[in-house]
Amino acid sequence: MQHTLKYVSIQHELGMAIGMALRLHPMLSAFSRVTLRRLGLAAIHFHFVQRHDDLSPADGSAGNPTLTHYLSVPHNASMTPIPDLPALDGNRVECAYRLEHGIEADSHFYSFNLGRIGIITLQRMQTGLEQPIIELLKPLMARLGVSCRASLEHEELLVAVAARHKAEETILFQLRHDDLTHLPNRRQLMQTLEEMRATEIANRSLGALLFLDLDRFKMVNDTLGHSVGDRLLVEVARKLERVVGERGIVHRLSGDEFVILLGNLGGDLEQARSRVDHLLEEIRAEFSDSMIAGEHRLHVTPSTGIELFPDGDCSAEQILRRADTAMYQAKLAGLNSSVYYDRQLSSDLERRREIEKDLQSALKDTAQFELHYQTQHDLDGSCIGAEALLRWHRPGRELLATDLFVSIAEETGLMLDLGRWVIDRACEDIRQLQTRALPPGFRRISINISAVQFNHADFVETLLGAIERHEVDARLVAIELTESALIRNSHGAAAKMALLHEHGIEVAVDDFGTGYSSLAYLSQLPVETIKIDQSFVRDIDSDSGNQAIVGTIIALGRALDIDLIAEGVETESERATLQRIGCTQYQGFLFSRPVPLATLIDAWLGNQCA
């Protein structure tokens, strides 16, 4: 009776100790503590198959799976050597053995199968377990195996739930953050700004939105590649976060545009501005050091526009737009500048911003652009060439002066894309001309090239590429450069011009006399033609000053053996005066306004195929 009660109570106590926790490790630890005490054990060891997939199939046909140590209680008993275990054949593993030597000498070990997911080994010192106890343990260990499997499945479920939770968090994060820098994105900015605006209104306090655009960042991307540009953006993001710290939130809007939101600047306008100015100083100081982007050390600065809010009923969208406008104004003020939004100064800038945005859209759909051609003539009135002039038809808006949108394109870095389109279209048109019988004296089609475009590393490659692609005779191509384009990088310019010269492409200096007018470069660079600016041509028949200037230019051209064309010739009297002082090539309304290609062909080049 008393043994029976002992066995029943052991079975009961150990049975109650199974499954006391949902997770495997705590569940086995709790079971082990009770079992150690109740069975007077020195240690309990658990070894599990490495993966569930390793479990042998139901028929037990597979080989013995690899067992790995999972847990020992006490913990430092894990070094205890477990002798070779019998095959985990899916049915029974109950074995007893005794170590007679070594550090665990006089230990008895009892291993039981845990329902084919692993093995439990009981270690007892000195005296072994009675056989009835071993027998009563067998069904208990089968139950423990079931509990282990349930715990493992529970843990797998937890892992799956955690993974799903993490995935949801990731999606939410990605929705509101920028992939590259992990900063909050525009979506998050607009929400935070709306909330901050409401808070500032409620607290009668001021906040500030700082709109930062990196100066000349596009050049980094264009010259060093997007990979370097991306690294630089990440570095800038970290730098801004460091400087701003707890004072505000840094966002990345797009490209090289960042926004800093500052809240709770107090109710006094001057104090708020002072705090913003202090931060701007810190940002300037931080950006005075170069940054490492890949293998490059780069120095970039931000142009910053600032809008303090709330200002009347100004919405979040308007606050952002105002800061953007102020940033644009800062850009015009020079590198590394900052400007507060000023309503009166901003209307022109807002128009420029509007043009910039339209220009960005137009470059994606180039059907809005067109080339017109203004003819050039010799003394006899024969057409000797034409200048390609860009026209932009903005849907639903007025026609813009080319100078205006070209200058915006140059300021905003859009000129490269626009210039590439011009070259491509001009070459395509020249190809059409080539198929016709051109007048005997016809020399070239001139393409205007901006300084930004000419100084870009791939300019020559772009031009020659277009010429080759459209199978154009390069001798029919001329480029017109302003003086500033040549002066800015005269050494590099010389090399490029020499290369173009080798291919038969003419180079003309446009608007001569209005710019730097360094006469030295004319003798050093392979310039074929000087175009006398129309400001000297206008009223030349009655303006003796202009006559003197043009006379000097003509003398210079002759001395250097450079052709001359006068631009903006509008009257026969002007042409006659130019002829009298030695200029024999002309361009202007006297001969023709800029016209579409078809009109050029019809009117001047003879509508006949070659």
Add this chain to the structure above:
Amino acid sequence: MKEGQHEVFLEKAGIEALEGAIAQLRRNGAKSVMILACQGESWRPQTLSPLLQSLGLPVFGGIFPSIIHGGRRLSRGTLVIGFPDHFDVAIVSHLSQGAGVETQLQGLAPMLERAGSLITLVDGLSSNLETFVERLYEAVGVRTTVVGGGAGYLDLVPRPCLLSGSGMIEDAALLVAMPCGIDRGIAHGWKKLEGPFLVTRSHGNVLEELNFSGAFQTYRKLVEAHSGRSFDHEDFFAISKTYPLGIESIDGEFLVRDPIKQTGDTLVCVGEVPQNATLYLLKGESPTLIASAGQAASDALATRQRRLRESAPVGYTALVFDCISRVLFLDEAFADEIRAIEHALPGAERLYGALSIGEIASSRGGVIELMNKSTLVSLF
């Protein structure tokens, strides 16, 4: 006597005397100090803690109901023992909270790994002492012998009773890592009277049901029948101190549990009584208890002989933790228990110890047990 090992007994508590004793031991080469103090000395944290904190050497000990020194049980006095070795002493605090114990022990892993053996002094009135000894075993395993006992006051009112470099503390355990091995013997001498009973309901140290009946009613019926005394007429503990309960181990040995209080139909014991354990009613008689104390000493000596392969070890120290309830049971005869221990240890250079509230020792099977009404003799 080992070089540098000395002891000083202070008959009367006094901070200057204690300071002087420790200074003397240090001069004699002591690198660690153990203090066993009687509760009758009324040491107070305000005075004693600053001294302990300023010592600058490992110190450990406790306030006990009585101490054993010079072959006698003493109710007054403070024994200060110096050791020539530097012992690492660690504190595990907030034992009653249970949850943080495992983490604290994990933090002590390097010290516990180095220890040859551990002396463990606990606040005997902390709750969750079983959890502590369980977690301690999980940390040290079978290869580190653990001996120790519970400090505290006989009025069972919790207050600072452990002495450490952090001062007088409570609800804590001191772990003293000794580089040497310790040989121990444990016995209690209580004999089976009735049983077995199945513990059908219990919570921690509260025994609620035996064989599906109220625990106190079952206990009362058996004890009153055997003793001829009545719980209606006598104090509960006056009778129960003679009739403890024994949790049967798988090897048929008993882990004694002392029922100290009756609440309704439940019995409140010192130490946990697990549900589904098999329980016996035990009975004590002076001769068997005294003989068991001698047996504990003999077992410790035999273990030492085997370990050191010496037929008659000499020159060792015996540290005894003997349950205070044995004194309450044996009364004047307790002197015979000390004599029995001394008699079994002819080669002992010195023998001292404490009458403890619970005894702690590694069992033969390995696990560390918290015992009641037992005698623990440890030799080093």
